[in-house]
Amino acid sequence: MDAGNPGWLPASGTVNSEMTKEISAFYSHLSRFHVAVDCIIFTVEGEKLKVLMVRRDFEPEKGKWSLIGGFVSDGESVDDAAKRVLRSLTGLDNVFIRQLGAFGEVDRDPGARVVSVAYFALLNLRDVDDSVVSAHHAHWIDIDNLPELGFDHKKMIGIALDVMRGKILSGSLAFNMLPELFTLTQLQTLVETVISRKLDKRNFRKRIADNPDIEKTGLIDKETSKRGAMLYRYTGTC
16 A cells, blocks of 8 residues: 555546545545635725725625635635635735635534635735726725624634734735835835834834845835935845
8 A cells, every 4th residue: 555545545546436436425424514715805005004895795794894705616726716816806916815724613604614714915005906896896994993894704804914913024025015116114104004003213224224135226216205215126035
């Protein structure tokens, strides 16, 4: 028997129709339930951290606001399902998205037994296709003024915020919500918006100066800075 073969699969890895029936019978006594994904899609607008949500016009939880999600299709991985949902709501591919965890409380969905795998994504608002968002009747909601949420989505958002705030200063997360070229003021404002507190400017800039992945471009921002601030770019992997 191969080390990786559980014993009821052919050594070649090929499963014929008879074997398929045997495998189905093996699982037939187990309970079945649905697998879904929920996407916590963050952006920063001005000095407000926002999350993309929809107001449900159907049961369950009709009338409440919820995250964007969907069921995992046959032949689709949970990662691919999350990317599909993200693309359908924003029109974007190749953006930052990470798995947050699984949520499987028995009564989390009043409609059926559903286990949801949550993901959080970080976007630059300028990159989002507003027409796609509007077509799905989705809205960017201020994280400090969340309405009544359905399911366990408030819990999901809270955990995602903790993760993002814990890593925003040490990793590359912030640069997913900035344009390719940015000023240090824009970077500091974004970080302060995410962590919901002010930072000492001198200490922040010293920390940035010690980051080898932040490159001074030699270009000057003439649009958002009256004095003409230096523009930087992030050269690491987001």
